[in-house]
Amino acid sequence: MSLAFCGTDNNSAAYNVDGGVLNNGCFLDALNVVPHVFLLFITFPILFIGWGSQSSKVHIHHSTWLHFPGHNLRWILTFVLLFVLVCEIAEGIVSDGFSQSLHLHLYMPAALAFMAGVTSIVYYHNIETSNFPKLLSALLIYWVLAFTMKTIKFAKYTEHGIGPRQLRYCITGLLVLLYGLLLAVEINVILGRRYMCFDDPTEVKPPEDLQDLGVRFLQPFVNLLSKSTYWWMNKFITSAHKRPIDLKVIGKLPIAMRALTNYIKLRKEFEDQKLSSIRPVIRPVVCFFTPGLLLGFSVQKLSEFFSCDEIGDEFPSVSAAESEMCLCLLDSLCCCPPRTHTGKLTMIVGQVGCGKSSLLLAALGEMQRVSGTVTWNRWVSSFTSSLLESPPAGGSQEKQNSKNRGPVAYASQKPWLLNATIVENVTFEMPMIKSRYNAVIEACSLQPDIDILPQGDQTEVGERGIILSGGQKQRISVARALYQQTNVVFLDDPFSALDIHLSDHLMQDGILKMLREEKRTVVLVTHKLQYLPHADWIIAMKDGTIQTEGTLKDIQKSEPELFEQWKTLMHRQDQEFQTETVTETMTDLERKNLRRAMYSREAAKTEEDEEEEEKEEKKSEDDDNLSQVMRQRATIPWRSCGAYLSSAGPLLLSLLLLSQLLKHSLMVAIDYWLARWTSYVISAKADGSFSHAWYLSVFSVLCCLGIVLCLATSVAVEWTGLAAAKELHHGLLNKIILAPMRLFETTPLGSILNRFSTDTNTIDQHIPTTLECLSRSTLLCVSAMAVISYVTPVFLIALLPLAVTCYFIQKYFRVASRDLQQLEDSTQLPLLSHFSETVEGLPTIRALRYEPRFRHRLLQFTDANNIASLFLTAANRWLEVRMEYIGACVVLVAAVASISSSLYNQLSPGLVGLGLTYALMVSNYMNWMVRNLADMEVQLGAVKRINGLLRTEAENYEGLLSECVPDGWPRHGEIKIQNLSVRYDASLKPVLKNVNVHVSPGQKVGICGRTGSGKSSFSLAFFRMVDMFEGRIVIDNIDISKLPLQTLRSRLSIILQDPILFSGTIRFNLDPEMKATDEMLWEALEIAQLKSVVKTLPGGLDAIVTEGGENFSQGQRQLFCLARAFVRKSSILIMDEATASIDMATVSMQKVVPVALHRVHTILNADLVIVMKRGTILEYDTPQALLDSEDSVFASFVRADK
Template sequence: MSLAFCGTDNNSAAYNVDGGVLNNGCFLDALNVVPHVFLLFITFPILFIGWGSQSSKVHIHHSTWLHFPGHNLRWILTFVLLFVLVCEIAEGIVSDGFSQSLHLHLYMPAALAFMAGVTSIVYYHNIETSNFPKLLSALLIYWVLAFTMKTIKFAKYTEHGIGPRQLRYCITGLLVLLYGLLLAVEINVILGRRYMCFDDPTEVKPPEDLQDLGVRFLQPFVNLLSKSTYWWMNKFITSAHKRPIDLKVIGKLPIAMRALTNYIKLRKEFEDQKSSNESLPSSSFLSRCLQPLKVVNRKRPARDDWNNFSPRGDQEADGVSQGVDQDTCIKVTLQSAAESEMCLCLLDSLCCCPPRTHTGKLTMIVGQVGCGKSSLLLAALGEMQRVSGTVTWNRWVSSFTSSLLECAFFLHRGPVAYASQKPWLLNATIVENVTFEMPMIKSRYNAVIEACSLQPDIDILPQGDQTEVGERGIILSGGQKQRISVARALYQQTNVVFLDDPFSALDIHLSDHLMQDGILKMLREEKRTVVLVTHKLQYLPHADWIIAMKDGTIQTEGTLKDIQKSEPELFEQWKTLMHRQDQEFQTETVTETMTDLERKNLRRAMYSREAAKTEEDEEGDEDDDNLSQVMRQRATIPWRSCGAYLSSAGPLLLSLLLLSQLLKHSLMVAIDYWLARWTSYVISAKADAVSSPNCASACLQDCSFSHAWYLSVFSVLCCLGIVLCLATSVAVEWTGLAAAKELHHGLLNKIILAPMRLFETTPLGSILNRFSTDTNTIDQHIPTTLECLSRSTLLCVSAMAVISYVTPVFLIALLPLAVTCYFIQKYFRVASRDLQQLEDSTQLPLLSHFSETVEGLPTIRALRYEPRFRHRLLQFTDANNIASLFLTAANRWLEVRMEYIGACVVLVAAVASISSSLYNQLSPGLVGLGLTYALMVSNYMNWMVRNLADMEVQLGAVKRINGLLRTEAENYEGLLSECADVPDGWPRHGEIKIQNLSVRYDASLKPVLKNVNVHVSPGQKVGICGRTGSGKSSFSLAFFRMVDMFEGRIVIDNIDISKLPLQTLRSRLSIILQDPILFSGTIRFNLDPEMKATDEMLWEALEIAQLKSVVKTLPGGLDAIVTEGGENFSQGQRQLFCLARAFVRKSSILIMDEATASIDMATESILQKVVMTAFADRTVVTIAHRVHTILNADLVIVMKRGTILEYDTPQALLDSEDSVFASFVRADK
């Protein structure tokens, strides 16, 4: 077979143009080669010399920012051109197959044109990247030449009678059209950029987004090919294999995608709709739906009222206006139905002239609980719904540049420092909560910290004032949170300060210090107007103006002397209360106040946190020592967690699940295979019938075949498939339920039986997350993901097996495809897991900030900080959105590549199947079966990899729960048997012998008690005192074996408690803690959880605790409801309930661990009286909060640093002049 361009041996004769240059088809095809060779010859040197180079004028880190006019259209036309050229090559090859010799001119020009087309788009991309449009002139020449050559060829086809019925004619016509459109695009670039034949070329600046080096999301800026294939994500996806993805890696959002941009757009649309004065259908509908709720919930602010759907300012919505006398700062006028009037006038220092002689004024608001003091402050701030009346603010501005004082009223009030009754803190550091977006002034900050007595608390914290307080200040006590809230108000440089009952959670000494140093000294020196709501009447003499409220109205107002004259009865009542509070101040103990207890609890919490953090740091250091191993583990599927989850379901269910899945998918393949055989048999039978000379073409009845056999088998297979699908679904749900129940049951048992050390070193939120978020993941998500993963995996394997069975040659191509798929899933899983975790981690701050903002709206709006919090909210939204966008882009990245692999599978399967069928090696049914499965491979592979990535993330919940399951439980078994060795009613006498006892919280920690020896006779009352950290509480915990008693022993009634079962020990002793604990349920349940006591016994215990009258007034009596934590009872009542519970248990030993620390002195005296009478014959160990409470004890133990410093009767210790106990008593007096 000869090989020549024109298909003849004499090529020179083939180029004969005697009949005309354009009439020789081969010569014309040769001319068509010229433009393509020209382009290849011109562009290759430029590409090799300046590949990827950028203009010196472009200094930007992204190389795909610039798009010439018609960018997307050029890419689309080029793709279509390449496809048409492939069709032309195929047409030429097929046409050449009918000739004896090879006619290269039929497909070689098209092949060169294909190469030139690819080169043109690559060349264009590099020119566009380098921003040097003058080099596009080569493409202009190429499009002109190619369009001309194809137009001539198309004209000659028409001249020689070749019409649309021939494929060659249609392809040539399409090429003429495409070359013409590309030429038009090139001319459009010239006109747009003016780089040729123009004196003033157009300069293009990079987008503003890409000038920011932090922008990494490039989808809007890359070329069409990269945009459609997510090619720009390749580097990002592979980088996750080297280092974890965080917010620094993913960068910022483009400006058009940021929350602020969308907020402005939506707000503009919303304002336009409001300004149109037309009722919106959706707003009208929602207004009607919310109308009944408005009647019920009348305390909603006016800004949330959907009926106020009109453009009104905050002034009218809040009821805040202007226009008062010059000697008034705020005037509140509230009119009720009875036309009564309540006015509040606060003297503002800024209203005095001249401005250099300002003096601060203090206004106090007093009254009983619920009389409306806090509501009055909120009304002044515009936080209450205004039914009638006005709130008027007056603010004066002084101009020091003029000789005359220029004063002006402001339409809106200025910022107000507001400390609410319920302290509100941010989930931030202490210094950030105090400064609260204000610049840091060290001297002012130190003065505020000193005024609020926060320095001792800050010294306890490991990071000082840089310690984060947690959500809602969870690591702090109520008093500590209250002082930080007041410190924030003091630090703000506002003219007006509102303090709503700041002393409620503080003890007497701390309240007095805050009043003297914070309010009277600091605020008055700064000449700031202060409005103070308080119950501490001893501070009334310091007030410049007093407002007494009663039942929502002002009872009287004026100075203290004015009220003494106008309301003598009220003044005498105040005087009595002030005298009582002064006595309480004098009798408050010096050894351990409520503030000392708060700091002790904070020290314990920080100690536990630091211990846990140290353990985590040690684990992190171990991981950092082998970073490569850590990165390898990131890319490895957590088989151990997967095995732990599956093993939790049990071997029987696991076997049932695997068997049902295998049978189900095998049966699905069998059904499809049976259909293929059925189809092949039908086609073969019809072909045989048509070709048989014995059968007429019109009637094939005699040569027909029966469908009954195939139909019956197909029906049986379908019925079995339905049954197996049902069985598989049941097996999946059953397995998920069994595994979830087993993990939850094990977790619950571990937590219940866990030592106290676990709760001290593990944050409560972490434990709650194991029972909430992680358990929900195991319950709801893992079974579904596991089912989808197994289904997609088995479907993919089935498809590959079927294709390999139909065409075994497919196995050759399967290996490279499998390797490619492996690396794609390897990189995707790591990136997807990081992005999912990043999305979750960025969502939590967003929700937390939103909830914090909602809770602190009065404080935020009082300070006029709405823009700052809105900006922060938008920042959190952007962080969450960018993580979500990258996660979506990563999923699309995977999907595109799985589609490519699927397309390759379809191509190989189709070519192999059709080639085999042409040689009669395959039946038509099997060919169709192989192609059908090949078409579904891409979808199966996509979902297989995505489900695998999801499963990897969800198995993290199993890993975290397994971490808690490895916690060593307390040893509840003892050497003594409860039934045989422990007598009933033990301990009967209450004799306690402590011999050389040493106690520590953990084997890695120092002892907290050292060589303690004590002997307590039956029925004795023992008092234990000492300063904070002396080991008093550890002493009480040792009785219940909640700490590690590594030396010595405790013997109660001749039985060593270390040999007792824990359940027996703890059920025979009683303890009353500082914070009384009541459970949700009934009073009966709280007094007798085991339901063993009779009603008479319960009423007797309540009578002894002096609670019988209280319980009788409740609906249900003993069956009255107790809310969570006993919130429907006072602190003192809850403590008395705990005392009654201890009496019901009839324990011979009662331990009181600072039980009177958080109750008033009246309740304390009741409690002490009950203990002395009801427990007269029992042993009572009292850890003292106030020293005078143990003066009547039989023995007193003074502790210091874990050792017993003094041990004797109270009188003997008092008689000793050098006694530490005596010094405590003298200080108490």
């Protein structure tokens, strides 16, 4: 048998090369085989030999997380290439079928090309995962050869007269294009990136915290299709055989029938069932693909949450490797167990991070137990309890596990408040007893703060007490503990945010007087060593262990060195306060932060309320008040809609509008063409001859255009939504970053967070989808009405009343739907807020045994939200029923109009059917149009709220000396303040007046004064966060008002009262810019007395800091902020009450440090002391000079603090 590649019919012409080798089709096809064979022979040794060796340089790393340039484009082009090659194989097989002999050259090259394409996928994947791009040179050669061979073949087709009318010509041209594109991608990777002859790719490893996540993230997605291939097949394969064939479809069978007749009769029904089974198979895949992915993510997150450890009746045991710090603490407690006595005051003291707060949490069962036990007396459950007390005289007592104890009043170091009124925060689920409430308010010195609030103690404190200062939140938290009728009270550093007067008042009236008179057991964690003489029992801790315990006299005898150290820090005097020289009357300037924030908010609210009241009064004078209100509520927010669309840009907006119009016009054209085709077939059957070729070709073209336009419309919608959301989010972010401090003082933090979370999510996820559905349903409804009117013009008579009816229904529904959606949102917000508050305050809630109350309240919020959701669903059903009524009227009118018109005029059957088909769908279109319009109206509220913030005036970040600032400025740190006056807003009074100060380089400055004296405002003036309308601040001969804000704030350092740590590593928190070396970081940690703490952590500088730094104590977080300031090596460091939670021996610095403090004795070592009162400098001199003056206010402060 002759060679089958060119044919088996012994045709010598097939091997004739007289006209040239390239003019012979068989030889030309043989040449096209060469590139594919080359690739197969080159790649297989590399794949099966090179990668099979463990010692090879190209060993595959399955955790590779980087891709070469053009990765996605390469995959798309390769899959398209494989599809076209399959088409070429099919074309060759079909062409060979028409010949009398076998011609392998018609499809064998395409088959080899398909094998080479699959091989290129595997080869590229292995090279990419190994990050060895030089081996892509084999693919580069292959694409060059394949592109050359296909180009020659395409040119010969053109030369021999083979044109676009033949399929092989189109396939070859498409292959030339694909091979060319793949060649361009390869050239970009190898030559463009200089990988072949010059550079090697840089090996980039994933971050340590992403290595495992990368594997878990990539593999499920890569294998998703293979994993989900078979789970649904069995159900739908078997469902096709379970349903019996309907006898009505089969018909009545005769008694005697041949097998052929049965087969012919039943074949059609089985074929129909096979076709009908396609849709149930495809529908779940299409409809549940995205929800399935979301379900998988949700289940994974919930499983991780449910698998977390829970607090049970016993402490969960953990290994020492997992809880090294906890092991050190509890093992020590077991060796030297602390104890408290009933009705006595126990104080726990120690340095920062020694475990004082952990001891309280361990007693409450909030810590993981490694060893040892925590035992409570049975008296705790009857509210007469003590912790680990010695048995009383008269017999033994029953002891309980900590989870079986009674309630304990607990005030945490970080105050936790409910988003409720001050009264509700103080009483905290307890009955209101007026006398007890007033006594607690007086003991915590809260009455002056309540007096300046607009609604008094009925004022809501906001989320996390946003309107209150740190000291006010701390006192309310302590007041809650005092008000609770429990015999055990835990107070964790309640004086950290209070000045000396408030601290002493709380100690004398709240703890020593109120709690002791009630004979309640008090455990107090404090850094205020001057209160140690009042303690009945003292527990001294060091490095997570109990250093010593006992009375003050016992410790003086057993630990004289420790007692002497305390004595040098206490300077205690047994005399009363020098109230004659210290006490100031409460003025409008005091507690300025609270008053300023509250009054500005209330002023804005009052103006809005007055405007609304004036409008309502004017409306009440009219008879049609209700109609005016309904008219305003039914108005569509066109301005917000315009703002959203304009954010996407005119180009995308025009593209979206054009694609939508073309898409729906084409859909109507397709239906119209089918109607004409149907009419032609009906009329042609009467003549006996007809042809479908013309109609089929036009229909095919319209369908192809429809597919393209549908894709273009989807892309335009998503692109427009993405562009608009991106523009609004970037604008909002820039406005917030550049906004003045006034915005954050007058706007609740929760409102700003909602703009970035809820409103941004609405713009990102919901508005584009709703906009696409609204435009689609509207255009479909208009198209349906237009088609019906075109078919039967009589329908236009009934169109007007139907449109009027639909208008009033949608107007009524939109108002109700918007209110119901707002009601659903308003009931969802308390649910989420309550859940967030509960999680944040779990230690306090569990200490008081209030879990059932908060659980019951959570269920109440859930029920309220569900009721609103049910009413919204009922409203949607209400609209659907009425739209169905209108739709039925439309069908009736269209049918009657069609019948009436057919009596007088000859109507096309196809057009009549088209009109009735559209009439049947009108109700569905109108239903979704109205519902989407109502949803869009509610969702545009997010755009309106964001636009409100976008109109905020930003700070002026430009400066006159932007190019003249030296790199090392400020190098010396000389500060000159000349006639400085500061205010927070042009409408408010000055908070600093005519301040004049001169600070020499290297001096330490201490600033003291009562609450509201202007200390914080003085610190903020250095960063131009307040309005300096008079005077100036000169640092190293440069006026800071002429500097760009970014330059100024980047050269100074500040430590605030509330420490801020970011989620990440310790290294990132110390040096976010990643410019400092490890030696510099360790030096800063050593200065801040944190070096020993960080060294014990796993990873050292790379140890993880949780959100908010919750894995460190309050004092440690402030020390980290102190170390971060040292890393920056600024010549000027400002501390605004930042040592409130740091023990007294911490502050030692070598820089210019203007310090604003409450504790006067901590600034006795300063070079200069500034005493402020009502925004002015009352005293300004060295500490010794002020102490020597008998009339000095600073001297009275020092005497009061002793």
